[in-house]
Amino acid sequence: ESETTVQETEEYHTIIKNTEQGKGPTDKHEFQAETRKLLDIVAKSLYSDKEVFIRELISNASDALERLRYLQLKGEIAGDEKTTLEIHIATDDVKKTFTIQDTGIGLTRNELIDNLGTIAKSGSKAFLEHLKEESAGDVGRTLIGQFGVGFYSTFMVGDTVEVYTRSYHANSPGLKWTSDGSGTYEVSEADGVQRGTKIVVHLKGDCYDFAKEDVISGVVKRYSNFVGVPIYLNGHRVNILQALWMTDPRDVTETMHEEFYRFIANAYDKPRYHFHYKTDAPLNIRALFYVPEYKPTLFDMSRETDSGLTLYSRRVMIMAKANNILPKWMRFIRGVVDSEDIPLNLSRELLQESALIRKLREVLTNRVLRFFADQAKKEPEKYMSFYDDYGLFFREGIVTTADQNQREAVAKLLRFESSKSSSGERISLDDYASRMKAGERNIYFLAAPSRHLAETSPYYEAFRKRDIEVLFLYEAYDELVLMNLAQYDRKNLRSIENELHDDKENT
Numbered sequence: 001e002s003e004t005t006v007q008e009t010e011e012y013h014t015i016i017k018n019t020e021q022g023k024g025p026t027d028k029h030e031f032q033a034e035t036r037k038l039l040d041i042v043a044k045s046l047y048s049d050k051e052v053f054i055r056e057l058i059s060n061a062s063d064a065l066e067r068l069r070y071l072q073l074k075g076e077i078a079g080d081e082k083t084t085l086e087i088h089i090a091t092d093d094v095k096k097t098f099t100i101q102d103t104g105i106g107l108t109r110n111e112l113i114d115n116l117g118t119i120a121k122s123g124s125k126a127f128l129e130h131l132k133e134e135s136a137g138d139v140g141r142t143l144i145g146q147f148g149v150g151f152y153s154t155f156m157v158g159d160t161v162e163v164y165t166r167s168y169h170a171n172s173p174g175l176k177w178t179s180d181g182s183g184t185y186e187v188s189e190a191d192g193v194q195r196g197t198k199i200v201v202h203l204k205g206d207c208y209d210f211a212k213e214d215v216i217s218g219v220v221k222r223y224s225n226f227v228g229v230p231i232y233l234n235g236h237r238v239n240i241l242q243a244l245w246m247t248d249p250r251d252v253t254e255t256m257h258e259e260f261y262r263f264i265a266n267a268y269d270k271p272r273y274h275f276h277y278k279t280d281a282p283l284n285i286r287a288l289f290y291v292p293e294y295k296p297t298l299f300d301m302s303r304e305t306d307s308g309l310t311l312y313s314r315r316v317m318i319m320a321k322a323n324n325i326l327p328k329w330m331r332f333i334r335g336v337v338d339s340e341d342i343p344l345n346l347s348r349e350l351l352q353e354s355a356l357i358r359k360l361r362e363v364l365t366n367r368v369l370r371f372f373a374d375q376a377k378k379e380p381e382k383y384m385s386f387y388d389d390y391g392l393f394f395r396e397g398i399v400t401t402a403d404q405n406q407r408e409a410v411a412k413l414l415r416f417e418s419s420k421s422s423s424g425e426r427i428s429l430d431d432y433a434s435r436m437k438a439g440e441r442n443i444y445f446l447a448a449p450s451r452h453l454a455e456t457s458p459y460y461e462a463f464r465k466r467d468i469e470v471l472f473l474y475e476a477y478d479e480l481v482l483m484n485l486a487q488y489d490r491k492n493l494r495s496i497e498n499e500l501h502d503d504k505e506n507t
């Protein structure tokens with residue numbers, strides 16, 4: 001893959017021409033009952049962010065192009081139709097129309113009719129059930145994308161919608177579909193239709209803003225910067241970076257990582273770690289995480305600002321600062337999570353309580369911990385430098401996590417000096433455990449301001465004689481952390497200050 005495709009020269013390029021011309025008989029169709037119910041609800045829903053229709057249409061167009069790209073890769077597309085894969089959007093402030101056109105796989109006449117029906121059928125039952133729970137007014141935000149009814153959202157802003165489409169299947173006729181979203185729609189053949197789909201939304205009086213280029217530009221830039229295909233608005237390219245998290249890690253250069261990191265983290269330094277994570281079970285996840293080079297100041301640590309990952313669903317952005325995808329103590333991590341299992345219109349409230357997000361958090365948290373554990377093995381020096389700069393977050397992680405397994409997974413990353421390490425050298429709890437004498441059940445530690453004071457401490461004397469290793473903790477908070485941790489790998493964490501009394505009692 002080439003470097004990030006930031007356009008140097010601003011070429012004008014559009015595929016939107018008004019060549020389409022309906023012809024021949026027009027079939028009138030009644031919407032199926034469910035579809036009609038659905039349209040009424042969506043069209044009448046008064047919820048706030050009507051701009052969701054733009055995201056939905058871009059998402060549909062992007063899917064149509066991805067599917068075509070896949071078919072092209074499989075060699076199933078006739079050579080002649082090798083047009084480029086792109087999305088074009090045009091606004092007309094005079095006609096008050098919003099137009100989006102893609103060069104994707106397009107729809108056949110049956111798909112036109114079936115798709116509308118199936119989306120409604122599959123979507124509407126679940127949609128309507130869900131609706132009873134949701135406050136009706138809020139029907140849009142959380143449910144539109146979830147039930148694949150994206151296309152219908154055009155009827156929130158449009159009083160008439162025209163669709164011109166031609167399927168990639170050989171000898172497919174151009175088609176025209178039109179409806180005002182009330183009860184019926186019409187289908188006829190049409191000339192001058194390019195392969196793919198073009199949707200012309202004739203905007204309602206209170207939605208004329210969506211005929212303004214700068215309004216649309218803002219929305220597209222905010223939500224679709226990483227859709228994997230070029231998006232043009234009135235002939236100008238508007239999306240820039242490619243979705244690095246979808247790119248094969250082997251094809252991503254350090255420079256591309258730096259540029260992408262700076263873009264998403266709104267930072268000027270470079271990443272000291274980057275970490276690509278892709279899985280399809282138990283969830284579909286494409287994630288790309290970064291740890292900043294520069295050490296967070298105490299001020300940074302306390303702030304929540306610009307923390308939070310950017311959340312995508314199939315390259316379409318859902319949330320800019322999703323700050324509870326990872327646990328709070330991992331807020332130093334920057335990056336992107338893309339999961340097609342996340343509904344396009346995830347709301348902040350859904351983000352809080354959804355079981356899907358909880359699962360996502362668990363999978364990602366464990367994977368991040370494993371990444372750091374691997375890095376500690378692979379590049380110990382680099383890890384110790386990272387630990388010196390970011391170790392406080394790990395301490396916070398232990399005292400703020402309830403699940404003991406996860407606490408121990410974080411504790412695995414801690415490093416301490418010990419009576420058996422040379423001055424300055426630090427060991428892990430696993431190192432300590434691996435050289436405990438047989439029968440020993442405790443991991444001992446001693447809090448002291450310095451190595452010298454630890455080694456000359458009366459508490460330590462008895463352990464030196466018995467040649468039992470003791471971790472030396474020079475920071476007061478480490479003593480609190482180990483006391484809070486209490487257990488590690490089925491061993492008890494014990495301060496040797498308490499042990500001394502036991503001895504006295506025993507003697």
Ligand SMILES: Nc1nc(Cl)c2cnn(Cc3ccc(Br)cc3F)c2n1
Binds near residue numbers: 102
């Ligand atoms: N851009 C695009 N490309 C393709 Cl291939 C499809 C397939 N379904 N949809 C959604 C949709 C659009 C119009 C109408 Br009428 C019905 C409908 F379901 C698509 N949109």
